[in-house]
């Protein structure tokens with residue numbers, strides 16, 4: 001009896017360690033892609049399936065398939081995401097990331113894949129704010145560390161209020177806690193569209209920004225693969241397809 005138990009125990013241990021080594025082997029080859037899944041329609045958690053979905057997720061999957069790379073989507077808070085890529089805690093990140101000169105000092109960027117500038121959102125009953133020029137003297141929300149937050153800081157007299165996630169900024173806006181929110185246009189349209197008419201966007205898109213895939217500085221080879229895959233899927237017309245699928249949200 002003792003022997004038999006010992007035999008079973010040994011078998012279990014052997015199987016477990018085999019399973020473990022299989023895991024660690026595959027994770028050695030798997031490219032870890034960070035995303036902050038709070039930014040519809042680019043990356044967000046689907047209410048029903050609880051899966052991370054969106055434009056960026058479809059795009060990176062298509063790039064990976066084209067290049068034959070195995071990827072794992074790693075959910076990371078935005079505030080930690082760019083630093084994480086800079087420190088190569090993740091191989092790359094796709095997260096509606098605007099390519100900026102400052103960020104490019106600490107990470108690599110793929111070729112741009114879409115344009116998305118900033119837009120102001122307010123409550124539908126607000127007549128005082130028509131665009132960024134009216135934000136002086138106002139409390140304006142944005143997700144911390146985003147280009148939207150940086151733009152608000154650059155507006156004389158506007159007071160920036162930062163949030164860990166942008167949904168909380170729109171919630172505060174609806175609740176009258178702040179006067180406006182600045183965020184990327186497609187994301188603003190998405191939240192305005194979900195607000196049952198309580199929110200509107202005003203004025204023009206007032207910055208010129210392009211998104212790129214961010215890659216850890218030490219991985220120029222991965223950057224080449226991502227650019228090759230991006231070029232391939234772009235020449236097959238994937239971007240307009242994804243735009244039609246994900247960005248055609250009516251206000």
Ligand code: ARG
Nearest residue numbers: 036039095096097098146147
């Ligand atoms: N495009 C803006 C930036 O790069 C906002 C990106 C926020 N993305 C996100 N997944 N939370 O700063």
